[in-house]
Amino acid sequence: MLNEEAGSSTLMRRDEALSHLPTRVAHRTSEKNPPPYGAQHRQEALWEGGNEALPPRWQQFEAPDGNTQYQDDTLVLESSKRPLPGVRLDDPGQLVHPRCEWHISPLGRSYFINHNTQTTSWKKPKPEHPAGSLMPECVMEGHSQCIWSLACLKASCNVISASEDGSIRQWKRDGEPVGKPWYGDGRGVNTLAVSLDETMVVCGSEDGRLRLWNIKEGSMIGEPWEGHDAAVRSLDWSPDALEIATPPIKTSHGWVVAVKYSPQGDKFISGGNGTICVWSRDGKLLIKIKGHDDAVMSLCWSKDGAHIFSGSADHTIRKWRAIDGKELVVLRGHTNAVTSLCLTPNERYIVSASHDCSVRIWDLKTNQAVGDPFLHDNEVWTVATSADGTFIASAGIDKRIYIWSLEAALERHQVGVFCALVFPYPFLMVLVV
Structure with a gap:
């Protein structure tokens, strides 16, 4: 009885620990559309399941301060020196400008939520210029x-x-x-x-x-x-x-x-x-x-x-x-x-x-x-x-x-x-x- 309880407790602790790890995703090479507006998906790590490689469109390089940075065609993100596979990104959901934020798709591609227009897009939205705003000379x-x-x-x-x-x-x-x-x-x-x-x-x-x-x-x-x-x-x-x-x-x-x-x-x-x-x-x-x-x-x-x-x-x-x-x-x-x-x-x-x-x-x-x-x-x-x-x-x-x-x-x-x-x-x- 004691052994069964101990085994059960160990499994519970293991399952709890695993629940906090980033989720691997199946290997894919393309995504046609970003998640729809209102989707609850949040992927806070870059994974390309099983092959220990960064997702498509991402590159890795060393920053001057010694930290590792990861860049896609839109953003540069700094990691907490976590090794591959799986690079934890600390701030998805960051505002790119008022009421517009970036997220990471299941394949690791950046997409953007625009709460002003209630849309999502692969492209970073441009800020809206209010009517009557001063224009450059x-x-x-x-x-x-x-x-x-x-x-x-x-x-x-x-x-x-x-x-x-x-x-x-x-x-x-x-x-x-x-x-x-x-x-x-x-x-x-x-x-x-x-x-x-x-x-x-x-x-x-x-x-x-x-x-x-x-x-x-x-x-x-x-x-x-x-x-x-x-x-x-x-x-x-x-x-x-x-x-x-x-x-x-x-x-x-x-x-x-x-x-x-x-x-x-x-x-x-x-x-x-x-x-x-x-x-x-x-x-x-x-x-x-x-x-x-x-x-x-x-x-x-x-x-x-x-x-x-x-x-x-x-x-x-x-x-x-x-x-x-x-x-x-x-x-x-x-x-x-x-x-x-x-x-x-x-x-x-x-x-x-x-x-x-x-x-x-x-x-x-x-x-x-x-x-x-x-x-x-x-x-x-x-x-x-x-x-x-x-x-x-x-x-x-x-x-x-x-x-x-x-x-x-x-x-x-x-x-x-x-x-x-x-x-x-x-x-x-x-x-x-």
Whole structure:
């Protein structure tokens, strides 16, 4: 009797343990249609039953931080280092933009649920542009792959772009190209920074090298700089142009994926796995700032060096006091990772780009979003403001650079605020234009 009970208990524990494992699916090579809207299927692991291979349309590669990543034709997902067969994915159901989320089909193919239209599709849905939303002044086309980084020149207000297609391009505000594209070795260019005198631009590439370019001539200066074992995805030039800081590097405080020198040049900040570190220029850790719930993806300083702004994969933008790391403001409104930040020249506003396909303007006096977001057709990776404060440039996965009138956006917001008429009691009424 005791043996029967013990055997029964063992089977129950085994069955309970097995119930938490990902379910293998039969080997198939194609799926005609995504699951219908309202289907309850949730597959949280990639399986191709029995053959220890990834499902069709998926590739495996190593990320700079040593984690394994898996990519299909739409998404890049990071695993928790679980070996094949069976790769656990930690966040199916993630929003790609408001009321639209991605899931994984039984065969391991990404599909998308659009709750706005109550439909499912293999293709990632485009965000809906509300009637009357502000449209871009200009859309620049020429890159053939994702645009990772932008910079606006102060003197000319020209825009410089770096792309996965291996090229760097310069554009006038009206979209006219300036000269021919610049090419290194053809590999993707992930990040760029312009020297203070605007004579040179330094770029970091997928091959782990840095290249210095003459802006006027569009020619490379010297040989590429080597030293990184992985792709360079962020860099910054010191204000005196004597140094360039580049992650990814691993410190005792975790992986660094973003760096930014202070305007005074006496210190710099780094961000990575949810932590911001403030360093002296000679590499001494001054302050360690914690508060974000996910990776820090973008950083910037106020001109006086008193405040730090950070954008994170936790969907928030935060303002910190630089001297002691005290959190001062949390800006919420994005529905996905915040990938890029920049302050307007007067520092009244901060502009953010996000994987939720939007660019937003935030008023730093009210700590509120200004007007409606500017919408792209896909994830936005980079944003920059012109030195004269008249326009915003943004770009990302959709291969285009969008030029938005900052003046028009602010004027529209001010009209909405100042045209509110309130009549005294008993004729209470509010009219908003």
